[in-house]
Amino acid sequence: MASEHKTGDGVVSRRASLFRRLREHRWTGLLVNVAPSGFWLVAFFLAPLAVTFYYSLGRSGAFGVMHLGLSDLGLQQYAKLLVPEGASGIEAVWISLAWMLEGLIPLDIELTTAQPTAFMRLTVKSVLIGAVATLVSFLVGYPTAYYIGRIAPERYRNLLLVLVILPFWASFLVRIYAIQLILTADNLLTDLMHLIAQALAWLPLFTYNGNLMNSRFAVMLGLVYIWIPFMILPVYASIEEIDFTLQEAAMDLGADRWQAFRKVVFPLSKPGVMAGTILVFIPSAGAYVIPALLGGPDSQMVGNFIADRFNKGDWPLGSAASFVLMAVMLLAIAAYQRYSEGGELA
């Protein structure tokens, strides 16, 4: 009896010591923690992206048949998306670049007979729509974040924050539908929006044909409505951390309110602005549901192009478009971060 007990103890302690040794080995805990999610992300996130890239190199035949053999692979889908018809090589690059610049600043560049592809126009339009939605979110969201973080009485701050986040928990589709309800109605509010849409019509990006629904104005409104909390929250977080005695110091040294804001407060809130800008820009430029429900034929975006190719069975072209979209976004974000003097995401 006694000896049996001893053996049992011995087994237990040997097991315990093995367990302890495993636990104390620094890699074990790490491996255990990383393994499940690492597997999931590699198998169901990175691998699908890799497979999609592979498809983007293939060719699509009739009746949704895909040619993915070694001899079929090439960059033909990317060429179809990006190379203007009737142009080749360096000329194609020049035409595309000239056209994109032309879209941003009117340069009166004489384009040759070749025109940029429909996909390029769509991509540039999507980036511009995303950028404008981000800018509007910033212009409207910054003062709100400033109000919550600096002006509102402290005991209401949490409530005000919750009120910004609450719509985010309410269904995305339902909120887009609510915007649709407002836009299709006919009352004082819609009259006001007609006026705004009309005033915006002189901008190259907007068109106004008397309708609010199925317009770029509707898409823009939807984007700002859905994503503005993503601007307000990070900006608020930055503003809350600012030591406002610095502002007082600036004013004691002779700065007026505007100078104190521009030279002291705003730079200190920049990390939040950076994060908010990226958080709003990415889903806006890559939007799919909002243009599908609120936009007309002229306000579909690159996300709709991708989904459309897949619905019509041209997977290689849709896959290639996905990768171009991701590349464009990464470039836009990299350029923005560099331009904004190396701010950091989140």
Add this chain to the structure above:
Amino acid sequence: MSTVKRLRSRLFARGGAAIAVEALLVYLFLYLPIVVLIGLSFNDSRYALVWNGFTTKWYRALFAGETVARVNPDAVFATLANSVHIAVVTVVLSTVFGTMLAFAIDRYEFPGKGVLTSVVYMPIIIPSVVMGVSLLVFFNMVGMQTGINTAIIGHTAFDISFVAVVVAARLQSFDDSLEEAAKDLGANEIETFRYVTLPLIKPGVLAGALLAFAMSFDDYVISVFVTGSTDTLPIFFFSMVRQGVTPGVNVVATVIIVVTLVVVGLAQWLQGPTW
């Protein structure tokens, strides 16, 4: 002093009030559409947009199982069940895995940590339409039949990231000496985790789980590519909205809004602030 400067300093002198008004307008902007939607769901009119007096007849019809203004209640409740099924399994998987991942990122230094962190951020910043189509292509290639299970797999893939980011934020403010104290007082690894670590990070984990539920329950873009012929509530709702604005759609929309807000509110009330 130039006119511009004078105007500007005047504006800034009254800046507080101006900003307060601006903030008020933003709150109006955020809530007005939702209020209008809920209001119109009680509208006694065949035309969803023309106010014709208060009624609850659309709700009564929906819950009695009658088809109201082209909305089929059986389909609503069937797709609701699918959505809840997918969201619940997704929340369990992504909360456990995402929390573990957050621990790995917060507590360990290892080669490749930078790469891992950027892979974790990627599902958050990649457009969802791209994630949706890539999963579709992948499931097609490996020969998996799309349906509820593929939806769970896809939703978990992006929810892990959201949970990991939220929990990692909570872990950053975690005081390691509390765990050491527990161990000094004789607690083993599991007891320390159960009685010290978990309670301290619980708000973060709960917020992550709630976020994961909302993201999964609400997802349309990824689901539409990976659920095959199984409809979820957002997919069903999308096709209803495509067919036009009707009192039936208003009622379903209001029910969705109220249910999600009640769930969030309940969690909030039970657990303290979750954001």
